Amino acid sequence: MDKDKIWxxxxxxxxxxxxxxxxxxxxxxxxxxxxxxxxxKQIVEIGAxxxxxxxKLEKKYGDQLKELFDSLTEKENELRFVVWQEIKEExxxxxxxxxxxxxQKQHQSFFFKALTKARINQDYTFQNxxxxxxxEMAFAxxxxxxxxxxxxxxxLFIYGGVGVGKTHLMQAVxxxxxxxxxxxxxxxxxxEDFTNExxxxxxxxxxxxxxxxYRYVKLLMIDDIQFIAGKEAVQKEFFHxxxxxxxxxxxxxxxxxxxxxxxxxxxxxxxxxxxxGLTIDIQEPNFELRSAILLIKAKQMGENLPIEAAKxxxxxxxxxRKLEGILTRIISEKMLRKKEINxxxxxxxxxxFSSSENSFSKRTLRPDKIIKFVADFYGIKHAxxxxxxxxxxxxxxxxxxxxxxxxxxxxxxxxxxxIFGGKDHTTIMHSEKKIIKxxxxxDQVRGEIENIKRGLI
Ligand code: ADP
Ligand code: MG
Numbered sequence: 041m042d043k044d045k046i047w048x049x050x051x052x053x054x055x056x057x058x059x060x061x062x063x064x065x066x067x068x069x070x071x072x073x074x075x076x077x078x079x080x081k082q083i084v085e086i087g088a089x090x091x092x093x094x095x096k097l098e099k100k101y102g103d104q105l106k107e108l109f110d111s112l113t114e115k116e117n118e119l120r121f122v123v124w125q126e127i128k129e130e131x132x133x134x135x136x137x138x139x140x141x142x143x144q145k146q147h148q149s150f151f152f153k154a155l156t157k158a159r160i161n162q163d164y165t166f167q168n169x170x171x172x173x174x175x176e177m178a179f180a181x182x183x184x185x186x187x188x189x190x191x192x193x194x195x196l197f198i199y200g201g202v203g204v205g206k207t208h209l210m211q212a213v214x215x216x217x218x219x220x221x222x223x224x225x226x227x228x229x230x231x232e233d234f235t236n237e238x239x240x241x242x243x244x245x246x247x248x249x250x251x252x253x254y255r256y257v258k259l260l261m262i263d264d265i266q267f268i269a270g271k272e273a274v275q276k277e278f279f280h281x282x283x284x285x286x287x288x289x290x291x292x293x294x295x296x297x298x299x300x301x302x303x304x305x306x307x308x309x310x311x312x313x314x315x316x317g318l319t320i321d322i323q324e325p326n327f328e329l330r331s332a333i334l335l336i337k338a339k340q341m342g343e344n345l346p347i348e349a350a351k352x353x354x355x356x357x358x359x360x361r362k363l364e365g366i367l368t369r370i371i372s373e374k375m376l377r378k379k380e381i382n383x384x385x386x387x388x389x390x391x392x393f394s395s396s397e398n399s400f401s402k403r404t405l406r407p408d409k410i411i412k413f414v415a416d417f418y419g420i421k422h423a424x425x426x427x428x429x430x431x432x433x434x435x436x437x438x439x440x441x442x443x444x445x446x447x448x449x450x451x452x453x454x455x456x457x458x459i460f461g462g463k464d465h466t467t468i469m470h471s472e473k474k475i476i477k478x479x480x481x482x483d484q485v486r487g488e489i490e491n492i493k494r495g496l497i
Pocket of ligand 2: 206207208263
């Protein structure tokens with residue numbers, strides 16, 4: 041196999057255990073420079089775009105990559121991480137016996153293999169999960185299940201909206217079990233995968249393989265189980281899988297966007313099976329939880345995100361699914377501009393992500409309408425809110441209007457400055473920050489803004 045082919049296969053495997061955003065930031069521009077034989081082993085040189093990525097690859101993914109190279113090439117590989125342009129000096133040969141047996145390493149290597157095989161995201165761990173009131177019950181349930189799978193809550197059924205962390209929590213059980221025993225038989229799939237596989241097996245008249253695969257595992261995770269509703273043959277197969285698995289002491293974890301009784305087209309016998317275990321919901325993450333998630337994700341990516349920046353993003357972006365994307369954009373920006381992360385940088389990136397999700401439509405909402413509405417709401421004149429007077433009862437509504445223009449219409453600071461009689465963009469930024477702070481600190485301000493927004497729809 042030539043080096044590029046090997047690299048493609050390695051990447052294909054790594055990709056299975058990472059989210060798209062994370063994979064793209066660390067691996068999309070990483071190349072393999074050379075593979076050279078050296079005595080009994082091979083020296084593989086991996087080229088990263090810059091030293092930041094180089095270090096990260098070596099530290100965080102070094103073991104996993106080595107493991108993949110070893111198993112693909114069936115040789116002992118030594119990986120050397122370099123920056124593309126760097127001229128490589130020969131490193132002294134590694135010391136020590138080549139084939140010494142290191143139980144710790146052996147365990148690691150089984151662990152990575154198992155993760156890849158099970159298609160589990162290696163970052164979806166309990167440690168990387170932030171717990172708050174919206175998800176603490178679910179967290180407690182999965183922790184209990186991971187300690188004694190098959191014993192307590194079986195099945196464990198977790199439901200909730202998009203991006204609340206269902207997949208993360210479910211897979212964390214898998215990660216935990218594999219950490220303890222990398223050879224544990226565990227399986228993760230989506231309701232859609234399960235459906236496709238059973239349809240294919242029926243078509244090929246070969247359902248015995250399917251049965252073996254799903255019925256005798258220690259942990260079966262089916263994500264978005266609602267997908268099988270309304271599909272008769274699939275539900276029948278799942279019913280038998282469920283019963284056999286449980287009978288042999290296996291644990292089942294299911295997730296769905298609705299609770300069992302609300303899933304249309306779900307067979308009654310399945311519904312009652314689901315309800316026979318523990319059904320638990322996760323609610324939408326609030327502001328504090330979104331901030332915490334950002335800090336955790338940044339740390340995973342090797343970054344120290346300033347808390348102010350995290351709050352700013354959490355304030356403006358409600359969808360957890362977008363948080364990772366934003367962070368990778370910020371990190372790329374940082375690398376590109378060779379600058380530390382700051383509020384201004386974050387501010388310029390957020391609109392790309394928050395544009396489609398806010399509570400009311402930006403196209404129909406005119407800045408003038410917002411300003412007038414806010415003035416009316418606080419009982420001041422339209423001319424006053426736009427004017428220059430610095431009376432407290434005028435300044436506050438003015439800042440609220442500025443905040444809304446920025447966050448709900450995504451107007452640029454300069455533009456807002458212009459609307460407010462030629463104010464400097466730093467003044468506008470200051471106003472926005474002030475309100476963001478107040479929103480966090482004061483229930484009253486938060487409530488007023490909600491009311492204004494509702495009134496504007
Ligand atoms: P769901 O399956 O409910 O749609 P996911 O598990 O895919 O949601 O979560 C979406 C993203 O948000 C993932 O990147 C996940 O890691 C992250 N996430 C959600 N909740 C949390 C949390 N409490 N702590 C850390 N990350 C979280
Ligand atoms: Mg999910």
